[in-house]
Amino acid sequence: MIAIDWGTSSFRAYRLENADGAVLEQRSAAAGLLACQGVFETVLAEQLAGWDDEPLVLMAGMIGSRNGWHEVPYVSCPAGFEQVAAGMLEVSAASLPGRRIFIAPGLSDRPAGGLPEVMRGEETQLIGLLGQLEGPGPHTLCLPGTHSKWATIEAGRITSFHTAMTGELYAVLSQHSLLGALMNRDADAQVDDEAAFGLGVATSRRPGGLLNHLFSVRARGLFGELSATQLPSYLSGLLVGHELQGLLATARRVHLIGGEALTRRYKRALALHGIEAVTHGEALTAHGLHRLARAGKLIP
Amino acid sequence: MIAIDWGTSSFRAYRLENADGAVLEQRSAAAGLLACQGVFETVLAEQLAGWDDEPLVLMAGMIGSRNGWHEVPYVSCPAGFEQVAAGMLEVSAASLPGRRIFIAPGLSDRPAGGLPEVMRGEETQLIGLLGQLEGPGPHTLCLPGTHSKWATIEAGRITSFHTAMTGELYAVLSQHSLLGALMNRDADAQVDDEAAFGLGVATSRRPGGLLNHLFSVRARGLFGELSATQLPSYLSGLLVGHELQGLLATARRVHLIGGEALTRRYKRALALHGIEAVTHGEALTAHGLHRLARAGKLIP
Numbered sequence: 001m002i003a004i005d006w007g008t009s010s011f012r013a014y015r016l017e018n019a020d021g022a023v024l025e026q027r028s029a030a031a032g033l034l035a036c037q038g039v040f041e042t043v044l045a046e047q048l049a050g051w052d053d054e055p056l057v058l059m060a061g062m063i064g065s066r067n068g069w070h071e072v073p074y075v076s077c078p079a080g081f082e083q084v085a086a087g088m089l090e091v092s093a094a095s096l097p098g099r100r101i102f103i104a105p106g107l108s109d110r111p112a113g114g115l116p117e118v119m120r121g122e123e124t125q126l127i128g129l130l131g132q133l134e135g136p137g138p139h140t141l142c143l144p145g146t147h148s149k150w151a152t153i154e155a156g157r158i159t160s161f162h163t164a165m166t167g168e169l170y171a172v173l174s175q176h177s178l179l180g181a182l183m184n185r186d187a188d189a190q191v192d193d194e195a196a197f198g199l200g201v202a203t204s205r206r207p208g209g210l211l212n213h214l215f216s217v218r219a220r221g222l223f224g225e226l227s228a229t230q231l232p233s234y235l236s237g238l239l240v241g242h243e244l245q246g247l248l249a250t251a252r253r254v255h256l257i258g259g260e261a262l263t264r265r266y267k268r269a270l271a272l273h274g275i276e277a278v279t280h281g282e283a284l285t286a287h288g289l290h291r292l293a294r295a296g297k298l299i300p
Numbered sequence: 301m302i303a304i305d306w307g308t309s310s311f312r313a314y315r316l317e318n319a320d321g322a323v324l325e326q327r328s329a330a331a332g333l334l335a336c337q338g339v340f341e342t343v344l345a346e347q348l349a350g351w352d353d354e355p356l357v358l359m360a361g362m363i364g365s366r367n368g369w370h371e372v373p374y375v376s377c378p379a380g381f382e383q384v385a386a387g388m389l390e391v392s393a394a395s396l397p398g399r400r401i402f403i404a405p406g407l408s409d410r411p412a413g414g415l416p417e418v419m420r421g422e423e424t425q426l427i428g429l430l431g432q433l434e435g436p437g438p439h440t441l442c443l444p445g446t447h448s449k450w451a452t453i454e455a456g457r458i459t460s461f462h463t464a465m466t467g468e469l470y471a472v473l474s475q476h477s478l479l480g481a482l483m484n485r486d487a488d489a490q491v492d493d494e495a496a497f498g499l500g501v502a503t504s505r506r507p508g509g510l511l512n513h514l515f516s517v518r519a520r521g522l523f524g525e526l527s528a529t530q531l532p533s534y535l536s537g538l539l540v541g542h543e544l545q546g547l548l549a550t551a552r553r554v555h556l557i558g559g560e561a562l563t564r565r566y567k568r569a570l571a572l573h574g575i576e577a578v579t580h581g582e583a584l585t586a587h588g589l590h591r592l593a594r595a596g597k598l599i600p
């Protein structure tokens with residue numbers, strides 16, 4: 001089968017062994033949704049060229065959103081493999097003869113009296129990890145990123161989740177605010193001054209709130225407490241610290257899913273809160289889509 | 301005398317009666333710091349044309365910052381008229397013969413173990429209000445804006461203050477984030493849907509933290525709980541609510557200083573917290589500069 005993670009700014013495809021989901025080949029392209037409006041089918045046909053033996057194509061991510069190829073309704077929490085698999089939508093594509101093409105649904109959570117939540121794409125990674133968690137839980141999982149997702153998994157089902165706009169806020173503040181103007185932008189790419197990051201995390205626990213703490217990026221820079229090169233790490237620590245303050249709840253152990261640089265920073269911030277972190281790579285998407293294909297009886 | 305409020309993006313000048321500080325004439329120009337780098341003296345000479353009888357010119361605001369005309373060192377809290385007046389710096393301007401030109405200092409607050417804080421310009425408004433506050437206090441004052449300032453005044457002195465980057469965060473999120481893309485930007489200018497604003501303030505009091513609550517702008521929009529026209533008011537309510545959560549502390553009554561539209565919104569948010577608000581206009585700057593001139597014995 002072919003598993004595809006098709007997001008707003010990226011496209012990743014994996015050719016998988018049907019029997020065990022092993023990745024045989026993988027491809028990626030700068031063919032995110034924004035670049036493909038109106039030509040999804042053509043782009044997909046191009047990207048699958050040469051992988052002609054695989055009839056099944058299963059996609060996840062923003063490709064199933066209102067601005068994607070076909071909008072696939074969200075599946076409500078609590079949800080495990082079966083519920084997500086039951087929400088998959090088959091799409092027809094005349095220029096891809098001999099293929100069966102499905103888009104996996106995203107998840108929604110609308111607790112009574114709580115804030116509504118949605119995800120598209122991350123649920124596949126959560127499902128990829130489901131079988132690897134020991135015991136019934138509850139397990140706390142965090143996928144840090146532009147919109148970090150915090151999920152609780154109990155007895156094999158995603159029971160609830162929450163989003164924090166940490167990565168997006170970091171980006172808009174660095175690029176468009178007064179704070180960004182004070183920073184050494186060359187250092188932006190790394191955000192890796194451990195002491196400044198740690199000071200940011202510690203500051204997030206003070207009174208005053210995030211809107212007040214953000215101004216300390218300016219004031220600490222002005223008084224020479226932090227250099228222009230340290231300010232990006234400090235801002236990152238402040239924001240990650242506030243994300244943990246808000247969403248860590250009572251967890252004593254967190255499963256982190258993501259790239260190496262990002263999970264390393266979150267692991268450090270969790271350690272400063274006295275919380276143990278278990279790190280998992282991003283390769284879970286293909287594994288999750290394989291499990292969904294099996295749960296949906298699309299492969300033997 | 302002439303009192304000038306010279307900020308990053310605006311220039312306002314007032315011709316005052318020396319005896320009582322009454323405003324005789326006023327002028328404003330789009331001649332903020334950013335537009336005047338290197339030509340401050342020339343711009344000032346142009347702006348003062350025709351006001352030739354007034355030898356004394358006293359300025360406040362970012363004109364005294366590192367990126368202004370002359371950097372004037374901050375005066376430390378606690379500070380009243382006398383301390384601020386003692387920090388005024390006289391600058392020489394060859395093209396303005398017969399004038400004495402002073403720049404008022406900003407304030408800094410660097411509490412032991414706390415976050416450092418700075419202000420430039422707002423201290424003049426606080427000083428303008430000093431004589432109007434009844435009793436020794438402590439009084440809580442809030443100047444909402446791009447960088448809102450919360451100050452405590454006790455026995456005629458500004459004893460401490462805190463900044464919240466509320467207005468700037470609203471602007472960068474509206475203009476540069478995913479949230480802005482979901483909003484009806486025409487409605488941006490007003491931000492005046494009372495119900496949506498109130499829902500934002502109420503949501504700010506929930507668990508999850510600001511980074512999580514911000515995502516509810518998207519999710520509530522997606523589920524049709526709020527319209528694209530209501531989202532700017534909801535975001536404003538969320539941010540103002542978080543500002544109050546962080547900085548209101550134990551105040552039961554807040555003096556608001558600012559323009560009508562902004563103070564009305566803060567008054568509404570304070571009322572939702574059960575806090576009384578007393579509103580003051582922005583005209584306090586000229587009054588404050590007059591009091592400083594008198595404290596500095598620059599006018600009889």
